[in-house]
Amino acid sequence: MMTTPSFPTTTYDLAIVGAGVVGLAHAYLAASAGLRVVVIERDGAANGASVRNFGFITVTGQKRGEFYQLARRSRAIWQTVIAELGLRAEHEGLYMCVRRPESEAILDAFLRTEMGEGCRLLAPSELPIPLSLDVRRVLHSPHEVRLESRDVIPQVAENLRRRLGVDFLYHCTALDVSHGQIATSLGTVRARSVVVCQGDNLSGVFASRLPSFGVSRCKLQMLRLASPGYRLPGSIMSDLGLVRYLGYSELDEAAALKIRLESEQPQHLKAGVHLIVVQGTDGSLVVGDSHSYDHTPDPFGLEAIDDLILDEYRQVLGAPPPVLERWIGTYAVSDQQLYFIDTPDTDVRHVVVTCGAGASTAFGIAEKTLSSLGVELHATIVG
Ligand SMILES: Cc1cc2nc3c(=O)[nH]c(=O)nc-3n(C[C@H](O)[C@H](O)[C@H](O)COP(=O)(O)OP(=O)(O)OC[C@H]3O[C@@H](n4cnc5c(N)ncnc54)[C@H](O)[C@@H]3O)c2cc1C
Structure with missing residues (x-):
């Protein structure tokens, strides 16, 4: 565990509230641009969505x-960060394995859009893993990368420090931000600019401004399974993902699949279950997830929902290996926007990703925030 320095008297160029992936993305870009940066984190380490995700x-x-463009940009910056900080990428690419003709129609339509660049269709037999015979076709996307968040997020923080x-000020809660001063539970931090990245803390700094962004919270159930005895070629998804991820579900062709899934998998849809399977260095699989919405989600995991997730796993990859871990995660959501950069004051920004894609977009969003604060980004990262 990192040691917290004695309380600083420096006036920083930039103070960031929150050591999740969004806060760290801002810290990385700002520090790379030569700014003197402090990160204020209420816990002893990031412990929220950023370490509970896939x-x-x-x-x-x-x-x-x-x-989509923010995600492309973030992926490019992740590539630099992975190389520069010596992080381990577990696997690359996405394999969307579909079992229905309606899903194949979505994949065909997707490939006709500009988002299909670099993607292609495969026969199930082209994958080096045992897929269910029901899988008809696979969309391969080369753009994705998988990181073991629970390891990588602390590694990024430690690298930023070193x-x-x-x-980093840990065990330090930001209470208020005003005129370049951040009042915290441990004292006052001074900074020329402040970026607040509190994730789904809906009662934190600037809570009174959140209603205008329609922010609530989403609760997800997640599982870690034992190694299946083979390496995945990349992340695995299935038909259910085609009606959740907007890049597919907003295509006209998705309407037919929605109707079919409503009759074939109504419980999965009701619980917001879809399938993502990713793998770690030790071969274990992170598998999820479900989605339920509430301003204050209950902390309880339902076995029936885990069963639905494992049922979808079985439909694609066969009998699931034993469950090793179960956990719940939450993130901020809104039906008004996917993220926002609020400006409570000239040199203050409040950044919230209000959908389940903060790890995928944090760097692109951080570039926008810092540009709006007049920060000149490092040339090699600007690209
Ligand atoms: C189960 C699950 C799976 C997901 N899968 C993916 C995925 O595969 N890919 C993807 O792109 N996204 C995924 N997401 C979404 C993604 O994880 C989030 O969008 C992202 O982590 C949000 O990052 P954040 O830094 O804003 O929030 P957080 O990770 O919640 O970090 C906020 C930090 O701020 C701190 N904090 C809050 N208030 C204060 C305060 N007042 N003072 C000091 N510190 C404070 C908190 O302690 C916390 O450490 C998933 C989310 C979940 C829950």
Whole structure:
């Protein structure tokens, strides 16, 4: 565990609230541009969505237009970060394995859009893993990368501290931001600019501004399974993902699949279940997930929902290996926008990703935030 330095008296160029992936993305870009940066984190380490997710940096399937471009940009920056900080990429690419003709029609339509660039269709037999005989076709996307978030997020923080001189104040809750001063539970931090990245903390700094962004929270159930005894070639998804991820579900062709799934898998749809399977270094699989919505989600995992997730796993990959871990994660959601950069004051920004794609878009969003604060980004990262 990193040691917290004695409380600083420095006036920083930039203070960031929150050591999740969004806060760290801002810290990395700002420190790389030569700014003196401090990160204020209420816990002893990031412990929210950023370490509970799949670590699936996803491009294909993100909403067409600006958000898709943010994901492309973030993926490119992740590539630099992975190389520069010596992080381990578990696997690359996405394999969308579909079992229905309606899903094949979506994949064909997707490939006709600009988002299909670099993607192609495969026969199930082309994958080096035992897929269910029901799988008819596979969309391969080369853009994705998978990181073991619970390892990588602390590694990024430690690298920022060691290599780029970023200060971290842990066990330190930001209470208020005003005129270059951040009042915290441990004292006052001074900074020329402030970026607040509190994730789904809906009662934190600037809570009174959240209603205008329609922010609530989404709860997800996740599982870790034992190694299946083979390596995945990349992340695996299935038909259910085609009606959740906006890059597919907003295509006209998705209407027919929605109707079919409503009759064939109504419980999965009701619980917001779709399938993502990714793999770690030790061969274990992270498998999920489900989606339920509430301002204050309950903390309980339902066995019936895990069963639905495992049922979908079985339909694609056969009998699931034993369950090793179960956990719940939450993230901020809104039906008004996918993310926002609020400006409570001239030199203050409040950044929230209000959908389940913060790991995939954090760097692209951070570039926008920092540009709006007049930060000149490092040339090699600007690309
Ligand atoms: C189960 C699950 C699976 C997901 N899968 C993916 C995926 O595969 N790919 C993807 O792109 N996205 C995924 N997401 C979404 C993604 O994880 C989130 O969008 C992203 O992690 C949000 O990052 P964040 O830094 O904003 O929030 P967080 O990770 O919640 O970090 C916010 C940090 O701020 C701190 N904080 C809050 N308030 C204060 C305060 N007042 N003072 C000090 N510190 C404070 C918190 O302690 C926390 O560490 C998933 C999310 C979940 C829950």
